Amino acid sequence: MAAASVTRLLPDGDHELHHIYDSRIPVIGVGEGSWPSLVQELRKLTCLPHETVQKRLNGTRKYGVAFEGWGRRNREFIHYFTPQQVSYAYHLSADTMSDLLQESARARHIDAKVLNISRVEGGALVEFEGMASERYDLVFDARGFPKELHPDRHIDISFIPTNTAVIRRCPTMVGAEGDGPFLQPTYTRAVARPHGWIFVIPLTVHTSYGYIFNRDLSSLAQVESDFDAFLETDGISEFEQRAVIPFPNFVHRQIFDGAVARIGNAAAFMEPLEATAIVSAQLQIGMVLHIRLNRPAEHLERDAPVVNRFLIDNMLRYGLFVGWHYSCGSRYDSKFWRHARSRAWPRHRKAAAPEAVGCDALGKFDEMIELMNQSVIDKSDWNRMCAVPLTSYCQVSQGLGCQS
Ligand SMILES: Cc1cc2nc3c(=O)[nH]c(=O)nc-3n(C[C@H](O)[C@H](O)[C@H](O)COP(=O)(O)OP(=O)(O)OC[C@H]3O[C@@H](n4cnc5c(N)ncnc54)[C@H](O)[C@@H]3O)c2cc1C
Numbered sequence: 001m002a003a004a005s006v007t008r009l010l011p012d013g014d015h016e017l018h019h020i021y022d023s024r025i026p027v028i029g030v031g032e033g034s035w036p037s038l039v040q041e042l043r044k045l046t047c048l049p050h051e052t053v054q055k056r057l058n059g060t061r062k063y064g065v066a067f068e069g070w071g072r073r074n075r076e077f078i079h080y081f082t083p084q085q086v087s088y089a090y091h092l093s094a095d096t097m098s099d100l101l102q103e104s105a106r107a108r109h110i111d112a113k114v115l116n117i118s119r120v121e122g123g124a125l126v127e128f129e130g131m132a133s134e135r136y137d138l139v140f141d142a143r144g145f146p147k148e149l150h151p152d153r154h155i156d157i158s159f160i161p162t163n164t165a166v167i168r169r170c171p172t173m174v175g176a177e178g179d180g181p182f183l184q185p186t187y188t189r190a191v192a193r194p195h196g197w198i199f200v201i202p203l204t205v206h207t208s209y210g211y212i213f214n215r216d217l218s219s220l221a222q223v224e225s226d227f228d229a230f231l232e233t234d235g236i237s238e239f240e241q242r243a244v245i246p247f248p249n250f251v252h253r254q255i256f257d258g259a260v261a262r263i264g265n266a267a268a269f270m271e272p273l274e275a276t277a278i279v280s281a282q283l284q285i286g287m288v289l290h291i292r293l294n295r296p297a298e299h300l301e302r303d304a305p306v307v308n309r310f311l312i313d314n315m316l317r318y319g320l321f322v323g324w325h326y327s328c329g330s331r332y333d334s335k336f337w338r339h340a341r342s343r344a345w346p347r348h349r350k351a352a353a354p355e356a357v358g359c360d361a362l363g364k365f366d367e368m369i370e371l372m373n374q375s376v377i378d379k380s381d382w383n384r385m386c387a388v389p390l391t392s393y394c395q396v397s398q399g400l401g402c403q404s
Pocket of ligand 1: 020022023024025026027028030031032033034112113114115144145165210245247263264265266272275276277278279
């Protein structure tokens with residue numbers, strides 16, 4: 001996505017763009033939910049009509065997330081994008097999206113292992129295994145999750161109580177509609193389960209299922225067994241076991257230093273409950289390119305920390321929004337849900353305290369909660385946002401029964 005964005009914003013070719021990857025290190029290959037801004041972004045980056053993009057992604061139109069069994073009320077509710085039933089995102093096959101974007105990136109592809117990336121005078125130095133180092137003006141570091149978290153480099157946001165996913169692939173549930181894209185509205189299902197929750201993402205070629213849980217609280221065998229039971233009640237008799245993926249919930253303290261921009265899972269990650277990873281990458285790439293291409297170079301030393309703080313602040317706001325979904329528990333009074341509601345979520349105040357993170361994401365999040373608790377929300381506040389719009393907060397709050 002970064003390479004395609006550079007290609008679009010610097011079309012005249014008086015620069016050299018290298019796309020570096022290591023074919024021995026696979027991409028994560030999940031990431032099948034998105035936000036509506038991706039629909040516009042892919043149209044711009046590929047210059048293809050929306051219908052063609054959707055077909056290429058094996059995509060369906062996602063109008064929101066359907067929650068089952070979450071919160072105090074034990075009822076189903078939908079978190080719609082705004083405006084409701086107008087705005088949609090894609091459910092997409094993750095591998096097809098990188099193929100599509102590669103076609104839009106005019107870059108030299110280099111298959112090599114990067115050993116180190118460091119800031120040097122006026123740019124960044126990339127060191128390779130078995131190849132001479134290269135110096136660049138700007139490097140996007142998209143090497144995926146850090147192997148481990150260090151408090152001086154990463155903000156640990158494990159107030160989000162999950163850390164592992166089991167991914168299964170099942171036959172598609174949505175039929176083809178002739179040659180055109182699939183137009184029926186679809187929703188990501190997020191189903192509360194005793195050990196966590198299960199996502200169900202409908203694509204035109206398969207349905208993706210993922211069980212998100214905490215491996216310190218539940219064993220893989222317990223989760224697999226509950227996953228089997230769920231699929232059986234869903235009427236699914238065959239599935240392909242895809243992967244077991246451990247993940248950290250974190251925000252990097254140094255997302256952008258002026259020459260090196262961490263993006264994607266290298267910059268921040270949180271479990272996929274609200275599918276916030278691709279939209280976060282869009283924001284990271286967009287901000288960095290905006291500053292580097294539109295602001296005079298002499299401002300860079302001053303701009304970089306401001307951009308860095310802005311990105312950390314936004315990633316934390318997403319994190320708080322996602323973690324808050326656990327604050328009212330679920331229909332299950334299980335070890336996982338007791339931990340999520342009573343132990344993990346209350347830690348958000350310390351983890352996101354301004355003095356610990358250098359920005360006021362927590363204050364902005366608190367303001368949204370206060371706003372919802374007012375008996376009348378003034379019209380001038382209707383368009384307020386904290387990572388996501390006020391409408392999203394209100395739908396989730398009412399659905400979970402936060403105010404009851
Ligand atoms: C269970 C789960 C569900 C998810 N669901 C969603 C979702 O619904 N929506 C969403 O937006 N996101 C989702 N995500 C997030 C998704 O993982 C990311 O959006 C997406 O994979 C972006 O990853 P990335 O490119 O940052 O890293 P990766 O996919 O890990 O890619 C890393 C790349 O860097 C290269 N690389 C790594 N190390 C080196 C090295 N030393 N030298 C050279 N190259 C290197 C690799 O070859 C690879 O190409 C989910 C994640 C998980 C775990």
